[in-house]
Amino acid sequence: MTVEAAPGPAMTRTGPKGVWAWVTTVDHKRIGLMYAVSALFFFLTGGLEALLIRLQLAQANGTILSADAYNQLFTMHGLTMVFLVVMPIAAGFTNYFLPIMIGARDVAFPRLNAFSFWLFLFSGIFLASSFFLGGAPDGAWTGYSPLATQVKEYIRMDFFALGAQMLGIASLAAAVNFITTVFTMRAPGMSLLRMPVFVWMALVVQFLLLFSLPLIGIGLFQLYFDRNLGTVFYAAAAGADPLLWQHLFWLFGHPEVYVLILPAMGIVSDILPTFSRKPLFGYSFVVFAGIAIGFMGFGVWSHHMFTAGMGPLAEVGFGLATMLIAIPTGIKVFNWIGTMWGGDVRFDTPMLFSVGFIAMFVIGGLSGVTHAMVPSDTQQHDSYYVVAHFHYVLFGGAIFGYVAGVYYWFGKWTGRMMNEKIGKWHFWIMLLGFNLTFAPMHFLGLNGMPRRTYRYGEGLGFDTWNLVSTIGAFVIAIAVLVFIYNLVWSYFKGDVAGNDPWDGRTLEWSTPSPTPLYNFDVVPEVHGLDDWWHRKYDEDDEGRLVLREDQPEPAVLLEDASHIHLPSDSFYPVLTAFGIVIIGYGLLYVPVGFWFAGLGALVTLWGFFGWSLEPVAKETH
Amino acid sequence: MSTTTTEEAQTTGDGHDEGVHDIVHIRKTAMWVFLGSEAMFFAAMISSFLLYRTTTNGGPGSELFEIPFTSASSFVLLMSSLTMVLAHHSFGRQDMRQTRIWLVATALLGATFLAGQIFEFTVFFEEGLKPGTSPFGSAFYMLTGFHGIHVFVGVLLLTAMVILSSTGRLKPDSGLNVELVGLYWHFVDIVWIVIFTVVYLLQV
Known part of the structure; x- marks a missing residue:
C-alpha cells in the first residue's frame, strides 16, 4: 500500500511547481510554510539587532553605537520580534495545521488567506526598508507621545504608524478567516470540545486580535494624523491627554502578549500527551483556562501604566485583575505537569x-506576578527587570514553544525528520545561552539599571552582569546557527518521516507527509477527542494501552484526485x-506622496475588483 | 480594511465528496465576525471623543451643532435601513426589478446623508472648527469622518450590486450579495444612532 501518484512534470506531491505557483497559491499549507x-x-534580522544592542x-560607556542608532535598533528589535517573528510563526502553524486538525480541506476564504500573508510580508519589508530611507522608528515599539x-521632519515614526497599521489589517483579515473556518468548516463529528488544544488556543488568539486590533488601529491613525495632518490628539499644548495613546x-x-503565547501553549499541550503517551490531563480545564485568559486579557492592560498616575483605585483594580x-x-502549568506524571515519557527534541x-x-510568569503588586511594580517600571520578565515569557516561553513545534512537525512539512542529535545540542546550547543572557537582567533591573538607555557609567555595579548577558547573547547566536544547520541538513538528509513518526494523536498524523494538496482523500468522521489515537489504540481491562487489531490503513497519495474540488490559484490577493x-x-511623504498613494489605491482597486469577479474554481479538471 | 468584506467561495466539496459546506452560511458568519471588529473600531473613536468632548482649546465646541439639521439627515439614514430591508425582501422573492428599485433608493438616501455631512463640515470649517483647532475638533472629524467613509463604501457596494443585477449576475450565492451588504448597511446605521446620541444630543 505504498503506491504514490507519479507527479507530472509540472507537479510535485504538494501542488504545482515554480515561483509563480507559490506567489499565486491559495493553499493554506503553502501559505503556512511561507509564513514560517x-x-x-x-x-535573524531581529537577532542581529539584539547582538548589536x-x-x-x-x-x-560603550562606543559601538550612537544614541541615535541605539534608539532605532532597540525599537526595531521589539517591532521585529513581536510583529514579524512571533506572530507570523504562530500564523504559520495555524495556517498549516488548523484546517487539517479540524478535518477541513482549506480555510473558509483561501484567497483572503493569501492576501493576509502577502500584506504581512510586504509590511515587514516596508518596516525594514526604513533603515535605508532616513532611519528606522526610534520611539520604542510602544510609540508613546x-x-x-515630535521631530516631524523625520518620517521614522510614520514608518511605525503605517507599518503597524498594515500588519494589523493583515492579521484582522486572518482573524475573520480563521474564526469562520473553525465555526463552519469542521469535519463531521468534530464538535468544539473534540478539537485539539492547539486549535482552541489559535481560536482564542483570533478573537483577541479581532477585538484588539481595531483599538490600536484607531491609535495609529490618530498618531499618523497628528504627525501629518495637523490634528492634536496627543498635543498636550492644545489640552490633549497623551495618556489616551x-x-x-x-x-x-x-x-497581544496572549496572542504571542497562547499558540505556543497550544503546541505544547499537543506535544506533551504525544510524548507521554497519555491523554492531556484535564483537557477541558486547559481549554477553558485558555478562554478565561482571553477574556481576562482585556481587563489588565493598565498594569503597564502604574507609574502614569491613574490614581489608587484604578491601580488596585488592575493589580487585582492581574493577580487573577x-x-x-x-x-x-499544573495540567502540563499532570500530563507527564506517570506517563511513558520520551525526551525527543520536541519534548x-x-x-x-x-x-x-x-x-x-512568577516575575510577572511581581508586577501585579503596584508598589513593587513602581520600583521595577522601565528597568531591566521588566526586560528580563518579558524575555522569559516571550523567548523562553513563546520561542521555545514554537521551536518545539518546528521539531515536532518538520516531518509533516517536508517528509523528513529533524536530526535528533543536532536537535539536542541545539536545545542545551539555547537553554544555556538564554539563561546567561536574561537571568542577569533581573539583578541589573533590581539594582536600578533603566531600560532603553544606550550606555551606563562605570562604577554603578552594572559591569559584570552586562558582560555575562552579552556573552549569553552570543551563545544564543550559536544555538540559532546550529538550528539553521539542522534545518538545512534535515531538509536534504533527514530520515524519511512516514505518515505518523511520533505515534501522534491528532488528525494531521493520519495524512501522508508532506500533506497532499487536498489534505484528506476522504473527509474524516470524528468520534471523540484524540480520534486518531483511538483508531490505533484501545485499553485493556486494567487500563493499559493495547494496539487495536483493526489498525487504520495508512493514507497514500491518490493517483487521481480530480474529484476533489479545490480553489484555484489567484494573482489578485498579492496584487491587492x-x-x-x-x-x-x-x-510617508506628505503631501507629494499622495500621488503615489493614489496610484497604490488604483492598484488596490484593480486587485479588489479582479478578485471579486474572477471565478473561484476552475471549470475543468 | 474594506478587503475583508470581500467574500470568497469555498469550494472544497461537491457531489463526489462529503464535506459540502453552505457558502452563504460561511459568508454570513464571516460578516458577523467582521462587524464585531468594526464595533471595537468605532468604540475606540467614541471613547476618544468622549474624553475630548469639552477640550475645545479656546475654539468652538458643541454649540456649533444644528440639532434640527442633523436630526433630518439622521432620519434620512435611518429610512435607508427600511429600504434596505425592502430590497432584501424583494431579493428573497427573486423579484429583481423591485430589488433594483429599493437598492437604488437605499444608495440615494445614503448619498443624501453624505451630502448633508459634507455641508455640515463646510459650515463648521467656516465657523472656525478645524481638525487642528482642538482635541475636540480632531476627535469630532475623525469619528464622523470615518463613519462617513463607511457610508461611502456602502453606497459603492450598493451601486455595484445594481450594476451586477442589471446584467443578471446578482445571485444568492454570489460573493457580493444583498444579504451581506444589508448586514453591513444596518450596522453602519446603528453606529450612527450611537454617534448622533453621544456627539450631538448629549449636551451636559
Missing part, C-alpha cells in the same frame, strides 16, 4: 523544548496587498 520561512528570516552594552509625535496601545498591547489572570495560567518552555515560562503597501509608501 519569512518569520525565520526576520528572526548587547555589544554596545557589554561594557560601561510626545516621543512619537497609552490606554489605546495597551488595550491592544496586553491582549495568573490563576488560569497556573491551571495550565525537550516543551519542558524547557514550561520551566522558563514559569520563571517569567501590493497596492496597499504602495499606499503606505505614498503616505
Whole structure:
C-alpha cells in the first residue's frame, strides 16, 4: 500500500511547481510554510539587532553605537520580534495545521488567506526598508507621545504608524478567516470540545486580535494624523491627554502578549500527551483556562501604566485583575505537569523544548506576578527587570514553544525528520545561552539599571552582569546557527518521516507527509477527542494501552484526485496587498506622496475588483 | 480594511465528496465576525471623543451643532435601513426589478446623508472648527469622518450590486450579495444612532 501518484512534470506531491505557483497559491499549507520561512528570516534580522544592542552594552560607556542608532535598533528589535517573528510563526502553524486538525480541506476564504500573508510580508519589508530611507522608528515599539509625535521632519515614526497599521489589517483579515473556518468548516463529528488544544488556543488568539486590533488601529491613525495632518490628539499644548495613546496601545498591547503565547501553549499541550503517551490531563480545564485568559486579557492592560498616575483605585483594580489572570495560567502549568506524571515519557527534541518552555515560562510568569503588586511594580517600571520578565515569557516561553513545534512537525512539512542529535545540542546550547543572557537582567533591573538607555557609567555595579548577558547573547547566536544547520541538513538528509513518526494523536498524523494538496482523500468522521489515537489504540481491562487489531490503513497519495474540488490559484490577493503597501509608501511623504498613494489605491482597486469577479474554481479538471 | 468584506467561495466539496459546506452560511458568519471588529473600531473613536468632548482649546465646541439639521439627515439614514430591508425582501422573492428599485433608493438616501455631512463640515470649517483647532475638533472629524467613509463604501457596494443585477449576475450565492451588504448597511446605521446620541444630543 505504498503506491504514490507519479507527479507530472509540472507537479510535485504538494501542488504545482515554480515561483509563480507559490506567489499565486491559495493553499493554506503553502501559505503556512511561507509564513514560517519569512518569520525565520526576520528572526535573524531581529537577532542581529539584539547582538548589536548587547555589544554596545557589554561594557560601561560603550562606543559601538550612537544614541541615535541605539534608539532605532532597540525599537526595531521589539517591532521585529513581536510583529514579524512571533506572530507570523504562530500564523504559520495555524495556517498549516488548523484546517487539517479540524478535518477541513482549506480555510473558509483561501484567497483572503493569501492576501493576509502577502500584506504581512510586504509590511515587514516596508518596516525594514526604513533603515535605508532616513532611519528606522526610534520611539520604542510602544510609540508613546510626545516621543512619537515630535521631530516631524523625520518620517521614522510614520514608518511605525503605517507599518503597524498594515500588519494589523493583515492579521484582522486572518482573524475573520480563521474564526469562520473553525465555526463552519469542521469535519463531521468534530464538535468544539473534540478539537485539539492547539486549535482552541489559535481560536482564542483570533478573537483577541479581532477585538484588539481595531483599538490600536484607531491609535495609529490618530498618531499618523497628528504627525501629518495637523490634528492634536496627543498635543498636550492644545489640552490633549497623551495618556489616551497609552490606554489605546495597551488595550491592544496586553491582549497581544496572549496572542504571542497562547499558540505556543497550544503546541505544547499537543506535544506533551504525544510524548507521554497519555491523554492531556484535564483537557477541558486547559481549554477553558485558555478562554478565561482571553477574556481576562482585556481587563489588565493598565498594569503597564502604574507609574502614569491613574490614581489608587484604578491601580488596585488592575493589580487585582492581574493577580487573577495568573490563576488560569497556573491551571495550565499544573495540567502540563499532570500530563507527564506517570506517563511513558520520551525526551525527543520536541519534548525537550516543551519542558524547557514550561520551566522558563514559569520563571517569567512568577516575575510577572511581581508586577501585579503596584508598589513593587513602581520600583521595577522601565528597568531591566521588566526586560528580563518579558524575555522569559516571550523567548523562553513563546520561542521555545514554537521551536518545539518546528521539531515536532518538520516531518509533516517536508517528509523528513529533524536530526535528533543536532536537535539536542541545539536545545542545551539555547537553554544555556538564554539563561546567561536574561537571568542577569533581573539583578541589573533590581539594582536600578533603566531600560532603553544606550550606555551606563562605570562604577554603578552594572559591569559584570552586562558582560555575562552579552556573552549569553552570543551563545544564543550559536544555538540559532546550529538550528539553521539542522534545518538545512534535515531538509536534504533527514530520515524519511512516514505518515505518523511520533505515534501522534491528532488528525494531521493520519495524512501522508508532506500533506497532499487536498489534505484528506476522504473527509474524516470524528468520534471523540484524540480520534486518531483511538483508531490505533484501545485499553485493556486494567487500563493499559493495547494496539487495536483493526489498525487504520495508512493514507497514500491518490493517483487521481480530480474529484476533489479545490480553489484555484489567484494573482489578485498579492496584487491587492501590493497596492496597499504602495499606499503606505505614498503616505510617508506628505503631501507629494499622495500621488503615489493614489496610484497604490488604483492598484488596490484593480486587485479588489479582479478578485471579486474572477471565478473561484476552475471549470475543468 | 474594506478587503475583508470581500467574500470568497469555498469550494472544497461537491457531489463526489462529503464535506459540502453552505457558502452563504460561511459568508454570513464571516460578516458577523467582521462587524464585531468594526464595533471595537468605532468604540475606540467614541471613547476618544468622549474624553475630548469639552477640550475645545479656546475654539468652538458643541454649540456649533444644528440639532434640527442633523436630526433630518439622521432620519434620512435611518429610512435607508427600511429600504434596505425592502430590497432584501424583494431579493428573497427573486423579484429583481423591485430589488433594483429599493437598492437604488437605499444608495440615494445614503448619498443624501453624505451630502448633508459634507455641508455640515463646510459650515463648521467656516465657523472656525478645524481638525487642528482642538482635541475636540480632531476627535469630532475623525469619528464622523470615518463613519462617513463607511457610508461611502456602502453606497459603492450598493451601486455595484445594481450594476451586477442589471446584467443578471446578482445571485444568492454570489460573493457580493444583498444579504451581506444589508448586514453591513444596518450596522453602519446603528453606529450612527450611537454617534448622533453621544456627539450631538448629549449636551451636559
